[in-house]
Amino acid sequence: MSVIVLLILASLAVAAGFLGLFLWAVKDGQYDDDTTPAIRILFDDDKRRKRRH
Amino acid sequence: MTTSAASAATSYAAAQDRPVETFAYDNKIVLAFAYATILWGVVGMLVGLIVAIKLIAPDFLGFIPELSYGRLRPLHTNAVIFAFVGNGIFMGVYYSLQRLLKTRLWNNTLTWFHFWGWQMIIVSAALTLPLGITTSKEYAELEWPIDIAIAVIWLAFGANMIGTILKRRERHLYVAIWFYIATFVTVTVLHVVNSIELPVGLFKSYPVYAGVQDALVQWWYGHNAVAFFLTTPYLGLMYYFIPKASNRPVYSYRLSIIHFWALIFIYIWAGPHHLLYTALPDWAQSLGTVFSLMLIAPSWGGMLNGLLTLRGAWDKVRDSSTLKFMVVAVTAYGMSTFEGPMMSMKSVNAVTHYTDWTIGHVHIGALGWNGFLTFGILYWLIPKMFQTKLYSEKWANAHFWMGTLGIAFYAIPMYWAGFTQHFMWKEFTADGFLAYPNFLETVTQIIPMYLLRAVGGGMYIVGMLVMIANLVKTIKAGSFLANEEASAPALVGPPAPAREGENWHRWIERRPIQMVLASTVLILIGGLVEFVPTATIKSNIPTLASVMPYTPLELQGRDVYITEGCNNCHSQMIRPFRWETERYGEYSKAGEFVYDHPFLWGSKRTGPDLARSGYVNGKMYKPDSWHFNHMYEPRSTSPGSIMPAYPWLYKEGSLDTTSTAAKIKAMRKLGVPYEEGYEDVASADLRKQAQQIAKGLQDGGLDASPNTDIVALIAYLQRLGVDIMKDAEAPANPTAQP
Numbered sequence: 001m002s003v004i005v006l007l008i009l010a011s012l013a014v015a016a017g018f019l020g021l022f023l024w025a026v027k028d029g030q031y032d033d034d035t036t037p038a039i040r041i042l043f044d045d046d047k048r049r050k051r052r053h
Numbered sequence: 054m055t056t057s058a059a060s061a062a063t064s065y066a067a068a069q070d071r072p073v074e075t076f077a078y079d080n081k082i083v084l085a086f087a088y089a090t091i092l093w094g095v096v097g098m099l100v101g102l103i104v105a106i107k108l109i110a111p112d113f114l115g116f117i118p119e120l121s122y123g124r125l126r127p128l129h130t131n132a133v134i135f136a137f138v139g140n141g142i143f144m145g146v147y148y149s150l151q152r153l154l155k156t157r158l159w160n161n162t163l164t165w166f167h168f169w170g171w172q173m174i175i176v177s178a179a180l181t182l183p184l185g186i187t188t189s190k191e192y193a194e195l196e197w198p199i200d201i202a203i204a205v206i207w208l209a210f211g212a213n214m215i216g217t218i219l220k221r222r223e224r225h226l227y228v229a230i231w232f233y234i235a236t237f238v239t240v241t242v243l244h245v246v247n248s249i250e251l252p253v254g255l256f257k258s259y260p261v262y263a264g265v266q267d268a269l270v271q272w273w274y275g276h277n278a279v280a281f282f283l284t285t286p287y288l289g290l291m292y293y294f295i296p297k298a299s300n301r302p303v304y305s306y307r308l309s310i311i312h313f314w315a316l317i318f319i320y321i322w323a324g325p326h327h328l329l330y331t332a333l334p335d336w337a338q339s340l341g342t343v344f345s346l347m348l349i350a351p352s353w354g355g356m357l358n359g360l361l362t363l364r365g366a367w368d369k370v371r372d373s374s375t376l377k378f379m380v381v382a383v384t385a386y387g388m389s390t391f392e393g394p395m396m397s398m399k400s401v402n403a404v405t406h407y408t409d410w411t412i413g414h415v416h417i418g419a420l421g422w423n424g425f426l427t428f429g430i431l432y433w434l435i436p437k438m439f440q441t442k443l444y445s446e447k448w449a450n451a452h453f454w455m456g457t458l459g460i461a462f463y464a465i466p467m468y469w470a471g472f473t474q475h476f477m478w479k480e481f482t483a484d485g486f487l488a489y490p491n492f493l494e495t496v497t498q499i500i501p502m503y504l505l506r507a508v509g510g511g512m513y514i515v516g517m518l519v520m521i522a523n524l525v526k527t528i529k530a531g532s533f534l535a536n537e538e539a540s541a542p543a544l545v546g547p548p549a550p551a552r553e554g555e556n557w558h559r560w561i562e563r564r565p566i567q568m569v570l571a572s573t574v575l576i577l578i579g580g581l582v583e584f585v586p587t588a589t590i591k592s593n594i595p596t597l598a599s600v601m602p603y604t605p606l607e608l609q610g611r612d613v614y615i616t617e618g619c620n621n622c623h624s625q626m627i628r629p630f631r632w633e634t635e636r637y638g639e640y641s642k643a644g645e646f647v648y649d650h651p652f653l654w655g656s657k658r659t660g661p662d663l664a665r666s667g668y669v670n671g672k673m674y675k676p677d678s679w680h681f682n683h684m685y686e687p688r689s690t691s692p693g694s695i696m697p698a699y700p701w702l703y704k705e706g707s708l709d710t711t712s713t714a715a716k717i718k719a720m721r722k723l724g725v726p727y728e729e730g731y732e733d734v735a736s737a738d739l740r741k742q743a744q745q746i747a748k749g750l751q752d753g754g755l756d757a758s759p760n761t762d763i764v765a766l767i768a769y770l771q772r773l774g775v776d777i778m779k780d781a782e783a784p785a786n787p788t789a790q791p
Contacts, residue, residue, distance in 0.1 A: 038303045039302045
């Protein structure tokens with residue numbers, strides 16, 4: 001039976017972890033800036049192209 | 054746009070007192086890995102086609118041991134996973150990592166050591182697997198010296214990646230890089246844990262785990278090899294190359310972060326879903342199911358994130374073969390990650406497990422997700438590095454349709470075959486007997502499906518050849534840019550400490566080392582919670598007094614079984630279903646496998662289960678003479694069988710007796726209770742038993758010799774499932790006689 005306890009504890013730990021993460025994300029303003037990194041990768045910075053302009 | 058961005062960066066740097074540095078990205082290594090990806094892709098898939106044909110025409114390619122099905126099938130899986138996808142990972146990671154971090158790769162020597170080391174490992178796999186040098190553990194078949202080489206080269210890759218991260222000019226770690234880091238960390242842990250084995254010679258080892266434990270470790274590895282070798286690195290590539298190829302930012306960056314953390318946290322727990330209804334403790338099976346079902350959320354979140362990146366850009370998909378390949382790849386990812394959780398439910402798993410359904414499932418993943426994403430990247434990357442346009446969009450389109458139809462022709466017959474066979478296996482007549490008591494009937498029924506599958510696979514390969522022609526033309530038309538110059542402001546000074554109210558994620562993104570540690574801890578928690586109880590598994594296995602170690606001859610026979618890869622087609626695990634116990638006998642118990650280093654439960658029943666093949670009163674029992682004739686020419690005893698013939702097992706002197714003492718000693722070290730000093734008399738025991746079997750065969754008029762592998766193999770097969778049935782035969786147990 002001890003294994004069932006382990007299973008429940010493990011599941012609870014994961015669930016709690018995710019809940020904590022979600023609450024933290026909302027509170028911390030994780031949703032404030034979620035655009036810059038995604039756009040930044042689209043800019044190429046190779047010198048060749050820069051010289052041409 | 055580029056100019057304004059660059060000047061914006063320059064002015065930003067000036068404002069920060071950071072000098073703009075110029076440097077060059079290393080394209081040469083990317084190209085080398087691209088070539089390796091293409092080369093091994095064709096090789097791996099051709100071997101796949103050969104084994105597919107062998108399932109229709111078992112004598113195809115004659116009777117050469119090195120080219121037999123059981124030896125080539127692991128070569129196919131290893132080549133596709135570690136050679137094709139592996140090189141694809143390194144190609145994509147080394148290209149994107151440099152650009153995402155605005156720096157050249159950390160160490161050139163390490164880069165090329167990594168490249169050549171990995172190719173040497175592939176070559177050694179291509180040599181040893183056909184020679185029958187294998188551990189038998191799926192996707193971990195390579196023997197211990199190669200295992201060590203893999204660890205070394207993998208660490209070189211990781212060191213190079215982390216070194217590159219440390220000298221980066223871009224503080225923020227883009228989501229793709231987390232996926233790469235998770236890949237490195239997890240695969241290291243998986244590989245090391247699953248490869249703990251005791252060598253018995255240069256080309257032979259036994260895993261330290263036995264039976265149920267070995268099975269759990271193996272499928273913890275096997276599942277996570279899919280997760281962290283075929284999935285997470287390719288998700289990283291998806292998050293880089295789809296935005297780049299479509300020139301659109303990822304649909305939701307936030308979702309990508311959630312995708313990442315959820316995935317690495319959940320994936321590591323799902324391994325036991327490969328062992329549902331087996332002798333693995335029930336709670337571990339349930340744990341695997343629960344986490345597998347949870348996996349659908351992050352997986353589909355990631356899939357939608359990839360597809361929605363193309364919102365408003367679907368016109369580009371129409372015109373760009375790269376994007377077409379990527380869209381199908383992500384769709385295939387969605388399909389296999391829907392199927393995965395479904396197949397992890399016990400009721401569905403009862404149907405799909407051991408059947409061709411699983412083969413269809415993994416090929417949606419390998420051909421669709423990995424293959425098509427690789428092709429998409431190649432079509433984008435090669436012209437870019439050669440500063441030209443793709444030679445022919447038309448050819449690429451032809452490849453796309455050949456590949457897509459190839460996948461359909463592959464997967465649909467496999468699903469069909471899986472369902473058909475399963476329902477034939479479990480069909481009972483009105484009188485309560487199996488409707489198809491002869492396993493062979495359920496095989497001949499699906500041979501047309503095997504034929505269609507080979508056609509589908511063939512189409513996929515032809516498509517690849519069209520791609521190669523297209524890329525060769527492209528390469529000839531362009532000029533290779535080995536060092537791509539770039540500039541970026543230096544990243545000076547240590548990262549600032551976390552500020553009040555600063556986003557936690559932003560803080561950790563600037564700390565690669567901490568990130569590596571954090572991911573390791575997350576993964577270890579997952580692994581340990583599952584491990585610790587099973588490591589002390591003694592409480593999980595009722596000790597069965599009747600289960601005894603193998604005799605020396607049986608042990609050698611078991612190694613013949615491993616060498617020939619019998620476990621690729623025959624399981625040794627009877628599930629507790631009436632339709633299985635009616636066909637094969639009493640269901641398998643965990644305690645039966647305590648001396649099995651390695652476990653040989655198998656994962657596919659192309660042939661029938663052999664767990665009780667030795668039990669004289671059992672359903673599966675066949676006399677020695679039957680096995681002798683069957684293995685020499687399977688069609689002589691089983692007309693229509695697709696099993697290969699093994700004439701080389703009958704060669705005089707093929708039985709290896711020189712390693713017996715070493716094997717007994719190794720087994721004792723691993724806890725198998727052979728008496729101290731038994732290794733000295735083991736060879737005599739072996740000869741005695743071999744002579745006994747050979748004499749029996751000779752008495753039946755067969756040309757048998759005690760010095761042959763076939764005698765050892767028969768000894769092993771006649772031992773399977775026997776031990777616990779001795780108890781069952783006691784008169785007190787009325788169910789003993791089936």
